[in-house]
Amino acid sequence: QSVLTQPPSASGTPGQRVTISCSGSSSNIGSNTVNWYQQLPGTAPKLLIYSNNQRPSGVPDRFSGSKSGTSASLAISGLQSEDEADYYCAAWDDSLNALYVFGTGTKVTVL
Amino acid sequence: QVQLVQSGAEVKKPGASVKVSCKASGYTFTGYYMHWVRQAPGQGLEWMGWINPNSGGTNYAQKFQGRVTMTRDTSISTAYMELSRLRSDDTAVYYCARDQDPGYYGSGSYNFWGQGTLVTVSS
Numbered sequence: 001q002s003v004l005t006q007p008p009s010a011s012g013t014p015g016q017r018v019t020i021s022c023s024g025s026s027s028n029i030g031s032n033t034v035n036w037y038q039q040l041p042g043t044a045p046k047l048l049i050y051s052n053n054q055r056p057s058g059v060p061d062r063f064s065g066s067k068s069g070t071s072a073s074l075a076i077s078g079l080q081s082e083d084e085a086d087y088y089c090a091a092w093d094d095s096l097n098a099l100y101v102f103g104t105g106t107k108v109t110v111l
Numbered sequence: 112q113v114q115l116v117q118s119g120a121e122v123k124k125p126g127a128s129v130k131v132s133c134k135a136s137g138y139t140f141t142g143y144y145m146h147w148v149r150q151a152p153g154q155g156l157e158w159m160g161w162i163n164p165n166s167g168g169t170n171y172a173q174k175f176q177g178r179v180t181m182t183r184d185t186s187i188s189t190a191y192m193e194l195s196r197l198r199s200d201d202t203a204v205y206y207c208a209r210d211q212d213p214g215y216y217g218s219g220s221y222n223f224w225g226q227g228t229l230v231t232v233s234s
Contacts (some may be wrong), residue, residue: 100219
């Protein structure tokens with residue numbers, strides 16, 4: 001059972017902006033940076049955003065991340081068909097047994 | 112170029128153990144911690160733990176403590192994840208992943224992943 005909560009689904013038409021939320025607590029998002037991953041069907045996850053809002057080389061600037069308090073968001077602007085995938089937020093959790101937690105995941109559908 | 116190549120699919124009976132390997136290339140193996148993440152069919156991602164290839168030190172998610180063992184062989188740049196007392200709900204794709212930050216367990220920004228190893232637990 002994940003401690004980071006995401007909406008199960010999100011959708012938009014090509015060119016639209018889609019936002020995915022990630023809700024956590026003071027022990028994870030509230031005190032650590034947030035990373036986002038994109039997972040296409042049948043493939044390994046791909047790092048999309050790190051340290052809340054940084055894009056790795058090669059990730060289009062259509063993808064952006066932000067964090068405020070114990071929540072984070074991923075925005076996809078100018079939605080494209082190839083953006084149809086599962087998206088996961090993730091962060092370290094400073095609980096007794098420090099562990100890395102992933103969000104529940106959001107399936108983005110391009111209509 | 113950095114590559115993580117995992118061993119092939121496995122089918123195991125309940126109660127058995129499985130050992131998955133992850134061979135690294137293209138970088139200094141001992142310079143980056145290796146993490147393991149699993150994904151059950153149709154489910155989300157679940158972090159299992161990490162190993163420091165330099166010292167052999169490990170940290171496991173509490174859920175897996177007592178059942179998981181992560182080791183490495185620096186001579187062949189390979190990390191291993193062994194899971195024992197397998198149950199049907201251990202059926203999943205197991206991934207190794209390398210953080211982009213060297214020298215410590217990292218920020219959780221895994222920019223390199225293995226291709227995944229499907230472990231099926233069935234009687």
